[in-house]
Amino acid sequence: EPEVTQTPSHQVTQMGQEVILRCVPISNHLYFYWYRQILGQKVEFLVSFYNNEISEKSEIFDDQFSVERPDGSNFTLKIRSTKLEDSAMYFCASRTGGHQPQHFGDGTRLSIL
Amino acid sequence: AQSVTQPDIHITVSEGASLELRCNYSYGATPYLFWYVQSPGQGLQLLLKYFSGDTLVQGIKGFEAEFKRSQSSFNLRKPSVHWSDAAEYFCAVIPIQGAQKLVFGQGTRLTINP
Numbered sequence: 001e002p003e004v005t006q007t008p009s010h011q012v013t014q015m016g017q018e019v020i021l022r023c024v025p026i027s028n029h030l031y032f033y034w035y036r037q038i039l040g041q042k043v044e045f046l047v048s049f050y051n052n053e054i055s056e057k058s059e060i061f062d063d064q065f066s067v068e069r070p071d072g073s074n075f076t077l078k079i080r081s082t083k084l085e086d087s088a089m090y091f092c093a094s095r096t097g098g099h100q101p102q103h104f105g106d107g108t109r110l111s112i113l
Numbered sequence: 114a115q116s117v118t119q120p121d122i123h124i125t126v127s128e129g130a131s132l133e134l135r136c137n138y139s140y141g142a143t144p145y146l147f148w149y150v151q152s153p154g155q156g157l158q159l160l161l162k163y164f165s166g167d168t169l170v171q172g173i174k175g176f177e178a179e180f181k182r183s184q185s186s187f188n189l190r191k192p193s194v195h196w197s198d199a200a201e202y203f204c205a206v207i208p209i210q211g212a213q214k215l216v217f218g219q220g221t222r223l224t225i226n227p
Contacts, residue, residue: 045216055213091157107156
């Protein structure tokens, strides 16, 4: 069964550094998402992306965050200047369209030192 | 406030026992409803979904959920749990038709006693 794949599984970064989290959505999917889960807290929506532009974003998704689909297969989340509070598990998800559900990757654990 | 509530943070059941995990939502209109499961070190796997129609929905791994509009609930059930069902279970909604983001509950951690 096709899967959403995320790399790396664990990223350790110094505070203030830029980090890029990578995702390969399922190939025929059209809608792409990033969520995060801070340890012990709920999974939170960050951003949705469709037709090469952001379709919805949360309050969390401020100017430090950006997303990009640089080619036909990858979907990336960039954090420009990381803060300690960015430490979390980041999940990528994708879906086809209509009423089809979102399929999630295994996540990238981001640790900011 | 609009939210998704999973009242039980942690539940322990014996292997072979029945299971019910609770989920309540507070939105004006009936949202789209989902249950996801997260095994340790894994991503979120969809168990089942409800958009409309039959209020009892069947999912994977022998799970089912029942939508009750009068109670704003979407409880997850399984008649007989297996040790491999130990995981974190998340109820989630899409609050508005046409919107895209999933809003998650806090999660319920399920432990299975042998």
